[in-house]
Amino acid sequence: MGSITLKNVQKHFGEAKVIPSVDLEIKEGEFVVFVGPSGSGKSTLLRLIAGLEDLTGGTITIDGKDVTEAAPAARGLAMVFQSYALYPHMSVRKNIAFPLKMAKMEQSAIDKKVEAAAKVLNLTDYLERRPSQLSGGQRQRVAIGRAIVREPSAFLFDEPLSNLDAALRGTMRLEISDLHNQLKTTMIYVTHDQIEAMTMADKIVVLNRGNIEQVGSPMELYLTPRNLFVAGFIGSPRMNLITGDYARSKGAVTAGIRPEHLTLSKESGTWKGKVTVAEHLGADTFLHLDVEGIGQMTARASGEFGAHHGDTVYLTPDETKLHRFDDKGLAIKA
Amino acid sequence: MATQNTRTLARLMMAPSVVVLLIWMAVPLAMTLYYSFQNYNLLTPMNVSFAGFFNYQYFYTDPAFFQSIWNTLLLVLGVLAITVIGGTAIALLIDQPIFGQGIVRILVISPFFVMPPVAALIWKNMIMHPGYGVFADIAKFFGLQPIDWFAQYPLFSVIIIVAWQWLPFATLILLTALQSLDSEQKEAAEMDGANFFNRFIYLTIPHLSRAVTVVILIQTIFLLGIYAEILVTTNGGPGYASTNLTFLIYRTARLGYDVGGGAAGGIIAVVLANIVAIFLMRAVGKNLDK
Amino acid sequence: MARSVSTGQKIGWSIAAWVVALLIFFPILYAVITSLKTEQEAIAGFSLIPSGTFENYVTVQTQRDYFKPFMNSVILSVGSTILALIIAIPSAWAMAFAPTKRTKDILMWMLSTKMMPSVAVLLPIFIIFRTFGLLDSRVGLTIMLTLINLPIVIWMLYTYFREIPGEILEAARMDGASLWKEIVYVLTPMAVPGIASTLLLNIILAWNEAFWTIQLTTTNAAPLTAFIASFSSPQGLFWAKLSAASTMAIAPILILGWFSQKQLVRGLTFGAVK
Numbered sequence: 094m095g096s097i098t099l100k101n102v103q104k105h106f107g108e109a110k111v112i113p114s115v116d117l118e119i120k121e122g123e124f125v126v127f128v129g130p131s132g133s134g135k136s137t138l139l140r141l142i143a144g145l146e147d148l149t150g151g152t153i154t155i156d157g158k159d160v161t162e163a164a165p166a167a168r169g170l171a172m173v174f175q176s177y178a179l180y181p182h183m184s185v186r187k188n189i190a191f192p193l194k195m196a197k198m199e200q201s202a203i204d205k206k207v208e209a210a211a212k213v214l215n216l217t218d219y220l221e222r223r224p225s226q227l228s229g230g231q232r233q234r235v236a237i238g239r240a241i242v243r244e245p246s247a248f249l250f251d252e253p254l255s256n257l258d259a260a261l262r263g264t265m266r267l268e269i270s271d272l273h274n275q276l277k278t279t280m281i282y283v284t285h286d287q288i289e290a291m292t293m294a295d296k297i298v299v300l301n302r303g304n305i306e307q308v309g310s311p312m313e314l315y316l317t318p319r320n321l322f323v324a325g326f327i328g329s330p331r332m333n334l335i336t337g338d339y340a341r342s343k344g345a346v347t348a349g350i351r352p353e354h355l356t357l358s359k360e361s362g363t364w365k366g367k368v369t370v371a372e373h374l375g376a377d378t379f380l381h382l383d384v385e386g387i388g389q390m391t392a393r394a395s396g397e398f399g400a401h402h403g404d405t406v407y408l409t410p411d412e413t414k415l416h417r418f419d420d421k422g423l424a425i426k427a
Numbered sequence: 428m429a430t431q432n433t434r435t436l437a438r439l440m441m442a443p444s445v446v447v448l449l450i451w452m453a454v455p456l457a458m459t460l461y462y463s464f465q466n467y468n469l470l471t472p473m474n475v476s477f478a479g480f481f482n483y484q485y486f487y488t489d490p491a492f493f494q495s496i497w498n499t500l501l502l503v504l505g506v507l508a509i510t511v512i513g514g515t516a517i518a519l520l521i522d523q524p525i526f527g528q529g530i531v532r533i534l535v536i537s538p539f540f541v542m543p544p545v546a547a548l549i550w551k552n553m554i555m556h557p558g559y560g561v562f563a564d565i566a567k568f569f570g571l572q573p574i575d576w577f578a579q580y581p582l583f584s585v586i587i588i589v590a591w592q593w594l595p596f597a598t599l600i601l602l603t604a605l606q607s608l609d610s611e612q613k614e615a616a617e618m619d620g621a622n623f624f625n626r627f628i629y630l631t632i633p634h635l636s637r638a639v640t641v642v643i644l645i646q647t648i649f650l651l652g653i654y655a656e657i658l659v660t661t662n663g664g665p666g667y668a669s670t671n672l673t674f675l676i677y678r679t680a681r682l683g684y685d686v687g688g689g690a691a692g693g694i695i696a697v698v699l700a701n702i703v704a705i706f707l708m709r710a711v712g713k714n715l716d717k
Numbered sequence: 718m719a720r721s722v723s724t725g726q727k728i729g730w731s732i733a734a735w736v737v738a739l740l741i742f743f744p745i746l747y748a749v750i751t752s753l754k755t756e757q758e759a760i761a762g763f764s765l766i767p768s769g770t771f772e773n774y775v776t777v778q779t780q781r782d783y784f785k786p787f788m789n790s791v792i793l794s795v796g797s798t799i800l801a802l803i804i805a806i807p808s809a810w811a812m813a814f815a816p817t818k819r820t821k822d823i824l825m826w827m828l829s830t831k832m833m834p835s836v837a838v839l840l841p842i843f844i845i846f847r848t849f850g851l852l853d854s855r856v857g858l859t860i861m862l863t864l865i866n867l868p869i870v871i872w873m874l875y876t877y878f879r880e881i882p883g884e885i886l887e888a889a890r891m892d893g894a895s896l897w898k899e900i901v902y903v904l905t906p907m908a909v910p911g912i913a914s915t916l917l918l919n920i921i922l923a924w925n926e927a928f929w930t931i932q933l934t935t936t937n938a939a940p941l942t943a944f945i946a947s948f949s950s951p952q953g954l955f956w957a958k959l960s961a962a963s964t965m966a967i968a969p970i971l972i973l974g975w976f977s978q979k980q981l982v983r984g985l986t987f988g989a990v991k
Contacts, residue, residue, distance in 0.1 A: 660947055
């Protein structure tokens, strides 16, 4: 249960072709992350799968059944919204029970399921509270609870962590991954945060302007980005993209080197740069440099590297980790 | 952001209100327009004939018509001046830190909930009566001759009563607007060295301008239709001294039984109201785009 | 206003505000006081201390059958409000949650019907009512009050509904709620405060409506507005009694009004000021 196939899926809002055409195969039990900048169509794609928007063209199949015209509830999917979309006038218990009540399940069975879900999500003590009396993380868990009890064939998450603070986001990320490991149900997760994508996904779908730029595992995207967009989007800090003589000498229009693949030295190296900003994180040091003949670059050193604004630093790229792109921005295969 | 299904349903759900309002707007208005070109008197309902523009001409050449237009204008402008200026002052006063702010608010807005006939009767009998009214009592206390308000200053008296009824509305809306002024903005202005006076000129007044516009436009719509206050106090008199357009049309139509004349006056009133309405719709419409 | 204000200043502002407030409230207060006076006291000159008789209230009821117009007011204002809500809720729902390009135009057009001067359609309405035997009938007047307040009701509901996040309704749809269940279990409970405010404000407006209620009634269906207006020349009913009738006519709505201050602003400005 839980395989989803999109075939030539299109969505236009009037003249605007938000999604020109998308084909995508999601296997049973996969954790798929749609990632892209805002306006890339990732949320629209999710809403099309959910049935909250009509398709302009194409078909959506869930478990071999064509659901293109089916109502949202008939698709057997559950969704966790960005704003959590909890029913403010219902207690936590009633919120979680709502989909079961809509399915006309017996009250005793509903109670059992709600209790079980609450236990998994650490909500047992809060069942009688209203959503307004809960913290952000708890609300998030209620929203997930409401999704779990339906035992859907797939979960849809629409930027679920974007309203939480940084610390809580980290915790919830783990909890959702954990949940996926327990339930082994297909999950589709939309985010603009590439760290969430990298840490949680089995498969990442990078979207840009309604088109799929690349589909692959986090490591595939990291190691072999198919084009400049993916190269720039995946990885933090961003990959340094170098044009000009250096790139030409490597047989490319643009050469890409990740900050962590630059060796820093105070004495000598391939390039000489001046530190503009140094960020000391303890475990890592990020240096933003003005490099002679190239321009702005970012380098990352493991541990503490004692350099400050105005210092001169030498950089040496690890050329085995170099990415090369042609004039169309596509990666050149080695 | 909805599916085709919900859109069809939405149209169905809107149908009753749209149909009802469409009929309510179109049918009587069309009848008024039709009557305005007819000789039609309820006293002689058998003699209906086409009148051309006679009714309009009749209305236009009636000296009472111009007086009523003038009275309408004075009534609207007078009440607006009193309520906007008074309302701003009172709103600023209530917005200060004061004891019992809640009760003060309640006292100030109360006149708005008094039905027009009651408001008019209270003022007519208990406040402005030349023999027994409070104003007369005060005048007598100072040894002055009491004023017979409704005989000497009929229109002004009506203005006072209507202004009393609408002052709370202006105050309440301006107060709401005042309180929505971001306190951080005020603090930022203070940090920037603006004193109380500067803050009032550069922050408060621009912030209130929108609310004032809304107050003026909405009140105008209601003030053009003032009727009960005049009926109860002066009955439009003496002569036509306190007759506004609404009251003149009422007189022509209901007391004179002149359907054609009343209808012609009605069409004129519609035209006048529409001029105001255009401005109001623009102000409200802008708010929708947000 | 994070800083504390000196007590002296506060007392100064307070006195000024209270004086103004009491002056504005005075006519109402004086009517209430007069209603507790005897007729002799009422015309005996300025006095804030009545002898405290309730006789006037009794007389108004026994001689003038006050209860009848009072009940008419209740029936007309509540009836027309409920009727308006029944028509308005679906359409406000549709405009708030399934807006189209024309939604704004429709809303503006509905508002424009409110701007038509009543007096302009006085005669057609009078003639229609006479033809259908609706003059001086509660049914006729209820329809009338429903129509004139419908635009405000739709507008108020629309602004309230628009504040309900669309994601919640989508969540309900995902959870398997049919449209009907969505309205019953999710939308209505969330909209109740807004509907209640709309109800309250509309009852106030209908209670105080003083053009059509006076024009279209004589005795049978006459609500308090028409009843009180008939005393414009006080033959037979004197000031103390008139004050008693007035006090009873405004008291219920005054109290309702105090509770609905906030909604009043919103409703009467069509959501332009909140």
